[in-house]
Amino acid sequence: MSIKLDYKPVVVLTDYMYDSIQPFQDVYDRAGFEFRPYQCKTAEEIIQVAKDADAVQVHFAKITKEIIDALPKCRLIVRSAVGMDNIDVAAATAAGIPVANVPDYGIEDVSTHAILLMLAITKKFNILTRTVQEGMWDYAVTKPVHRIQNRVFGLMGCGAIARCAAKKAQAFGMRVIAYDPYLKQDQVNDLDIILKSAKEVAQESDVVSVHLPLTSETKEIIDREFFGWMKPGAFLINTARGGVIQERDLLQALQTGQIAGAGLDVLSQEYIEKDDPLLQMNNVIITPHAAWYSEEAEFTLLTSAAEEVVRGLNGEPLKHPFNKIPYAKQL
Template structure:
C-alpha cells in the first residue's frame, strides 16, 4: 500500500523538526519538503500529493486544478491569501490555517511599536550612540494617558492589544463591521466608522486581514482625515495600506509617523522611501515570532493534515466551511490532540 504523501511546498525555517515530530507517529505518512517558488514548481512537486502545507508558494486555480489526490491544504499562519479558496472548495479540498498561535506576540509587538514611536526610543538611542546626550532631540513628546488608540479590526489580536493599553490610560475605539457593538462596549471599546476612527484617533493600529475588500483600504482619503501628529501602526498585512499614499502623507506632514512590521512588497528594496524617513520605524515582519509561537504554528499546521488524512475529520481550523457540502468528514474533536506543551 502506497503511503500518504504530504508535501511542504516551501518554508523559511532551518528544518522541519516540528512537522516531523507530528508525522513520525504515523507510519502511513511520507513527509516531503519541496521549497517551491512558482506555480509550475508546485504542480511538479505536488500533483500526486494527498496534502499540502504551505507558506508563500502560490496555490492559484491552475495549481489547484492539477492536484489529483489532495484532500487538505494547511497554511502556516493566519492569512490564506496564497490559496485560491474558491478553486479548493470546488474541488472538495479543505483549507485550514492557524489563527491563534501568535495573539500575544503580535499584540505585544504592536504595543512595542506604539511605545517606541510615542516615546521616540529609536531616535533617542541613535542620538546617544552618536555621543549626543540631550533630551531636547526628542521634543516634543506628549503624555500617552488620555490619547485614543483606534483599532482597524477587532479580532482576537486587537482585543488583546486593547486589554494591554487600557491600563496605560489609553482610550480605545475600533472599526469592525462584523463585531457586535454591545460586546465591544463590555470590553471598554467604542465601535465607530472607519472615517470617524481616523478623525478621533491619535494612534491607529491596523489588524485587518488581506482580502479583495481590504486591499488598500487605508488610503489617501483616510490619511486626509487623520490628525497631523497621528501615528499609523501596521502589524497585519502590508497591502492593506495604500503605500504610495502613506509615503506622501508622511512626506507632507499630513500624519506624524508610521511604525510598520509589514510593507507592500517584502523584503524592502534598497531604494524604498521608508528607509530615509526619520518618522518611520521598521521591523522585518517579525511581530508573529517567538520560539513558542513558531513551534505552535508549525505543529498545528501539521495537525490539520492529521485531522483529515488520519482521523477523517474536518480540520480544527477549517477556513472554507463551504467545502462541507462537497466532502464527507466527521466533525472535529481534537482538543487533546492540539494541546501545546
C-alpha cells in the same frame, strides 16, 4: 469512511523559511504519514512534487487555480500562517477542498509587537538611540513627545490579535475604539471597546493600529482619504498585511506632516530597498515582518499546522476551516 489502514497519507510542504522543520516531521511521524518537504519556486514545481499528495501544506508559495486543478488527489490545503492571500480559496472551495490556517499561534506575540511599535514611535525611540550612538546626549532632539495615557487607540479590524492589543493599550490608560464591519457592539462590550466607522476611527484615534486581513475588500483601504481623516499628530501602526495600505499615500502623508509617524512590520513587498524614502525618515520605524516571531510561537505554529493536516486526513473536523468546509474527503 475512515482512512484505509494500509494507506499512508502523503503530505507535501511546498516551501518554508524556518531553521528547522523537525516539529512538522515529529507530528507526521507520530501519525504515520509520509512527509515530503520542498522549496518550490514555481507553479510547475509544486504541481510536479504534489501530484500524488493527499494534503498540501504551504507557507509563502502561491497556490493558484492552475495548481489546484492539477492536483486531483489533494483533499486538504493548510497554510502554516494566518493570512490566506496567497491561496485561491475560491478555486479550492469549488473543488471541494477544505482550506485551513493557524490563526491563533501568534496572538500574544503580534499584539505585543503592535504595542512595542506604538511605544517606540510615539516616544521617538529610534531618534534617541541613534543620536546617543552619534555622541549626543540630549532628550530634546525628540521634542515634542506626548504621553499616551488618556489617548485613543483605534483598531482597524477587531479580531483576536486586535483584542489582545486592546487589553495592553488599556493597561497604559488608553481608550480603545475599533472598526470591524463583522461585529456588533454587544460582542465587544465586555472588552470595553467602542465600535465606530472607519472614518470615525481615523478621525478620533491618536494611534491607529491595523489588524485587517488582506482581501479584495481591504486592499489599500488605508489610503489618501483615510490619512486625510487622521489627526496631524496621530500615528499609524501596521502588524497585519502591507497590502492594506496604499504606500504612496502613506509616504506623502508622512512627508507632509499629515500624520505624525508610522510603525510598520509589514510592507506591500516583503523587502525594502536601502534607498527607499521610508528608511530615510525619522518618523518611521520598520521591522522585517518580525511581529509573529518568538521561539514559542514558531513551535506552536509548526505543530499546529501539521496537527490540522492530521485531523483533516484522519476524518476529524478541522479546527480552523477557512472556507467553511469542515471535513476533508475521505478515502
